[in-house]
Amino acid sequence: MAADRSGRFISVDWGTSNRREYLIEDGAVLATTRDDRGILEMAGAGYEEAIAGIRAMHGDLPVLIAGMAGSNRGWREAQYVDAPARAEDVAARLLWVEPGRTAIVPGVAWRDPAAPSVMRGEEVQLLGAVAAGLTPPTALLAQPGTHNKWVEMGDGAIGRFSTAITGELFALLRGGSILSAQLGGEVEGGAAFREGLRDARTKPLTSALFGARAAGLLGYRADADTADYVSGLLIGADVGGAGVEGREAFVLSDATLGALYLAAIEELGGRAHLVDTAQAFVAGMTLIRSLTR
């Protein structure tokens, strides 16, 4: 990527529902902005104007974009890089929208026909977490959210990974299911959450979910505790599929959701560490940019 004289560039973390910009110089964030103009809001159009607007805010600088803007529902589709994938592989496969000026970071694919998965945006945090020394180069990483990634990093490369639709399932159940009326409470990682974690180890998920309804009807659990319990069931099922027992796991997340995953990992016999996602993202974008100059 063409370096501007100062070494500054703009990073855009362009997701489904949100967008966040970072003005970066030498790995440090000089300014940041965020709004809700995710790709759903863009609906395929107006990306050029949006980029011009970002440059008007942060300077006429190179722009490096990661996330869903590079998907087939975004601006331009950046083809997946195959895992195992190093930062060099990702940097070599940038999609240049305007050569030297504007590029999109490709996602990463795990092409195992028996257990395929894809990511778009998460690769930057993963590579950055290792580059910044926030995680060891060989480690198990998790990225909770709507879709949680479990990633085996190997010597700094993104290796085998899988994705659980944990957050989306919770939203679907809360939004319009037999459980909706009981899911108005807070998720706070309390006693009901831990009960959900334990039940996730022994009960099939789909019947444990109905059990949460029955427990409310029969007076075994207050509705106010049901969201906490169901969150425990879902996160417990998610973590239970990851084989954390006896392992260290690094959770890239905000503190609130991160605390729930840390509790789940420890309940299942692992040791867990919380990693700052913004720090990892900035380090990842800085690394990728340094490899394209």
Next chain:
Amino acid sequence: MAADRSGRFISVDWGTSNRREYLIEDGAVLATTRDDRGILEMAGAGYEEAIAGIRAMHGDLPVLIAGMAGSNRGWREAQYVDAPARAEDVAARLLWVEPGRTAIVPGVAWRDPAAPSVMRGEEVQLLGAVAAGLTPPTALLAQPGTHNKWVEMGDGAIGRFSTAITGELFALLRGGSILSAQLGGEVEGGAAFREGLRDARTKPLTSALFGARAAGLLGYRADADTADYVSGLLIGADVGGAGVEGREAFVLSDATLGALYLAAIEELGGRAHLVDTAQAFVAGMTLIRSLTR
């Protein structure tokens, strides 16, 4: 229940979305009607008028109602009978709306605080299936649908049971999830369905669901086959939680959904039989009525 001279009575199977009436005499159905006036459509009101309308159609006869009309979202709440529950227990606990004329069959509760469940309407089919000789008095029964019940019948009594929200989860995923665009195809129990059944044995459900998305994006599975695959995953998870290996299971279902459950039970090492639900319902209502005269 006061017998009318002919022994005739009217049975109403009053569900969430539908209602079906049977004019019954000596266990035989003389006439049946159905419409979409389930309890959601009723919204708590107009039940008296609806019952009057049913009598206008089928005769001024005793009316015995089963299903969600007896729930706290229906007409009058009929308190659950505790399992183990025999037909006599259910008959003794009818909720009489108009003594001798109009009654609601109570649901059944499995009051295990560690794995509670409830049913409302299914109890009639279960008791009827045994009474009519459609299933043995001691057997494992399944009742697929929005919420599938797995029931251990013991010597004719409804014993331990659990409920899986299999059908509801499929509808939620099809209606508004990351998978929606791929779930427009038919569920037909084909090769993709059987692949889903097998994957359900080895993969966590929430990550296998995202795997279905990735398999589409990466070209491993046609979108047209994805509904079949996801149905296999969900039904496989459902049946996998029921411990059917080496057992006989009796599936109370229509032929289409029943065929999927039969395939799943056989894939998991059980032997499965399909049981006609309308026949079981009529036998159950006939039995319950005979116990109240």
